[in-house]
Amino acid sequence: MTAKIAIVMGSKSDWETMAPASELLTEFNVAWRAEVVSAHRTPERLFNFARNAKAEGISLIIAGAGGAAHLPGMIASMTPLPVLGVPVQSKALSGLDSLLSIVQMPKGVAVGTLAIGAAGAFNAALLAIQMLAINDPALAEKLDAWRAQQTQTVLDNAHIGQHP
Numbered sequence: 795m796t797a798k799i800a801i802v803m804g805s806k807s808d809w810e811t812m813a814p815a816s817e818l819l820t821e822f823n824v825a826w827r828a829e830v831v832s833a834h835r836t837p838e839r840l841f842n843f844a845r846n847a848k849a850e851g852i853s854l855i856i857a858g859a860g861g862a863a864h865l866p867g868m869i870a871s872m873t874p875l876p877v878l879g880v881p882v883q884s885k886a887l888s889g890l891d892s893l894l895s896i897v898q899m900p901k902g903v904a905v906g907t908l909a910i911g912a913a914g915a916f917n918a919a920l921l922a923i924q925m926l927a928i929n930d931p932a933l934a935e936k937l938d939a940w941r942a943q944q945t946q947t948v949l950d951n952a953h954i955g956q957h958p
């Protein structure tokens with residue numbers, strides 16, 4: 795099965811952050827593939843990946859990077875596919891550097907930026923599923939069920955305490 799979603803990251807050390815995206819996609823049976831692509835360390839690999847992603851059947855790219863996180867923006871500059879950027883938490887600046895370098899794109903090249911860390915990666919996958927569901931009724935039905943279940947879980951645990 796050809797991957798619909800590509801999850802790319804600047805370093806193997808980002809996988810712990812990005813893995814929740816792959817887990818949610820698997821839960822929804824959306825085909826994905828994950829790989830390390832670094833704008834800084836492997837610029838030619840970045841170029842090849844971004845230039846070929848659409849022809850390879852990818853619909854959407856989730857790109858995570860930390861620190862001087864130029865990866866999502868550089869991919870977005872070379873492909874018409876939507877790119878969702880995940881700021882990976884950095885040691886020196888706790889991910890604020892990653893967030894700002896992903897979110898502050900120049901007008902005309904878009905990256906949809908998620909929250910810092912694993913929750914951002916998870917939500918990137920959720921957004922990707924929501925986008926694919928627009929033209930996939932079976933996926934939309936699964937998504938509705940997933941959301942209803944999430945709401946029910948919160949309601950079941952809504953009572954925190956009382957006195958008397």
Ligand SMILES: Nc1c(C(=O)O)ncn1[C@@H]1O[C@H](COP(=O)(O)O)[C@@H](O)[C@H]1O
Nearest residue numbers: 804805807832833834859860863864865
């Ligand atoms: N931000 C980027 C890019 C890039 O944007 O091209 N390539 C690697 N990195 C980031 O460097 C951090 C440290 O990487 P190492 O753990 O390999 O030293 C990672 O969070 C990675 O995303």
